[in-house]
Amino acid sequence: LVSRELYPIDTRVKIGNFAVGGEAFTVIAGPCAVESQQQLDGIADYLTQHKVAAIRGGAYKPRTSPYSFQGLGEEGLKILKATSERSGLPTVSEIVDANDAELMAQYVDCLQIGARNMQNFRLLEAVGKLQTPVLLKRGMSATIEELLLAAEYIVNAGNPNVILCERGIRTYETATRNTLDLNAVAYLKQKTHLPVLVDPSHGTGVRDLVIPLSRAAAAVGADGIIVETHTNPAQALSDGHQNLDPQQFDDLMSSMKPFVEAAGRSL
Ligand code: PEP
Ligand code: MN
Numbered sequence: 001l002v003s004r005e006l007y008p009i010d011t012r013v014k015i016g017n018f019a020v021g022g023e024a025f026t027v028i029a030g031p032c033a034v035e036s037q038q039q040l041d042g043i044a045d046y047l048t049q050h051k052v053a054a055i056r057g058g059a060y061k062p063r064t065s066p067y068s069f070q071g072l073g074e075e076g077l078k079i080l081k082a083t084s085e086r087s088g089l090p091t092v093s094e095i096v097d098a099n100d101a102e103l104m105a106q107y108v109d110c111l112q113i114g115a116r117n118m119q120n121f122r123l124l125e126a127v128g129k130l131q132t133p134v135l136l137k138r139g140m141s142a143t144i145e146e147l148l149l150a151a152e153y154i155v156n157a158g159n160p161n162v163i164l165c166e167r168g169i170r171t172y173e174t175a176t177r178n179t180l181d182l183n184a185v186a187y188l189k190q191k192t193h194l195p196v197l198v199d200p201s202h203g204t205g206v207r208d209l210v211i212p213l214s215r216a217a218a219a220v221g222a223d224g225i226i227v228e229t230h231t232n233p234a235q236a237l238s239d240g241h242q243n244l245d246p247q248q249f250d251d252l253m254s255s256m257k258p259f260v261e262a263a264g265r266s267l
Contacts, residue, residue, distance in 0.1 A: 001155040002148055002162070002192045011193045013133045013161045015110045016090030018053040020133075020163050021195030025260040025267045026224025028092055028135075028197070029249065030056035032239035033069060034076035037083070042231045044087035046246045050253050051267055054090040054110060055083065056226060061238060062096055062116075069237040077107035084109070092135055092226070098126035105132045115140050115167055115202070118150050128157020135226070137165045137199070144184050144191075151194060163195045164188060165226060168203035177205020177242070180213055182220050189221050201228040201242045210244055211252050218259035227252065 001007070012019040020026045029047055034040055034057040044055055059076025061069060072079065080091045090109035095101060096117060104111055110133040117123055118139035127134045134154055138147045151162050166185050168178025180203030188196045198217035200210045214225050230236045233243035244252060253267070260267040 001160075002151045002194055004191055004193045007193050009193060011160065011162075011195060013163050013195055015054050015092070015133050018090065020053065020197070021223050023265055024051070024053075025218060025256075025263075025265045026053045026195070026197060027051065027253070027267070028054045028056050028224065028226040029229050030092075031230045031236060031243065032228050033058045033061050033071055033237055034079050034093075035072070035237050037079045039231070040079050040083040041086060043229060044083050044089055046231075046249065047089060047229075048087050050249075052089065053224070054092050055080075055087070056092040056112070056228075058094045058112075058238075060094060060096045060100070063238065074103070077104065081107050095123065095127065098122045101126040101130060105130050109133070110135055110163075113137060113150075115142075118142055118147065121153060124150060124153040125157045128154040128159045130159055131161060132159070133161040133163060134159060135163045135165055135197070137167045138169070138181075138184070140168070140170045140178060142169075144187055147184075148188075148192060151192070163197055163223075164192070165197045165199055166203070166222075167199035168205075176209065178203055180204060182216060185217065185220050185222050195223040197224045197226050198222045199226045201226075201239070205242050207233070207242055207244060207248070210242065211248070211255055214252055214256050215259045218256050218263055218265075221263055225256075
């Protein structure tokens with residue numbers, strides 16, 4: 001169902017009024033985790049000055065360490081909804097439990113499946129029963145074929161609104177958090193009609209590498225990026241080291257523009 005050979009027409013996935021996979025380059029931005037109403041509203045305030053498709057932020061944050069901040073849970077979903085109503089920005093947030101699918105769909109506009117859950121097949125089937133858009137992140141050790149088959153689970157269960165996301169894979173390299181696999185983006189654009197986003201924040205884990213890799217993502221033909229940003233990255237409760245501050249977010253948007261336009265899209 002996700003094959004371009006069988007279904008050649010590009011899928012467009014609507015998040016709010018924005019068509020991911022259309023002519024406009026998609027930028028989804030926001031903090032790693034929802035921390036407070038004030039934090040998320042502050043970030044939305046500068047995002048709305050740009051052509052941003054949606055605001056991201058995790059409410060459920062199972063972390064590598066059980067001692068790290070685990071997210072605000074349903075309270076975080078309420079904050080997302082309030083920020084969305086105030087700013088007009090649609091929301092993207094990660095789902096970690098199949099039992100949360102209906103609840104989360106009431107609060108957010110797009111459900112993110114995290115890298116660690118790419119092959120959580122019950123979770124894939126649960127979001128497949130909804131029509132809410134799904135942002136499916138590639139597992140850190142998953143092949144491209146496995147990513148496509150994970151997407152196939154969701155579409156086969158009845159939800160065609162799937163967006164793929166390359167977020168970096170594990171390699172022998174340790175200088176960066178992950179190795180952003182831009183091969184995968186070019187390859188996926190040929191093999192599937194589903195939109196493909198790039199996450200340069202988790203893909204590099206290094207704030208100063210986010211802008212160059214975002215430009216590369218645009219140039220290689222990605223449909224957009226999902227990027228982490230925070231009013232005060234040093235104070236972020238998670239992933240601060242890879243968050244852009246408001247000025248850097250501004251720089252990101254202006255420096256990506258020529259690359260987006262060279263790829264035949266608008267920003
Ligand atoms: C995230 O987007 O904050 C996240 C946890 O990403 P990933 O699942 O790609 O690690
Ligand atoms: Mn993160």
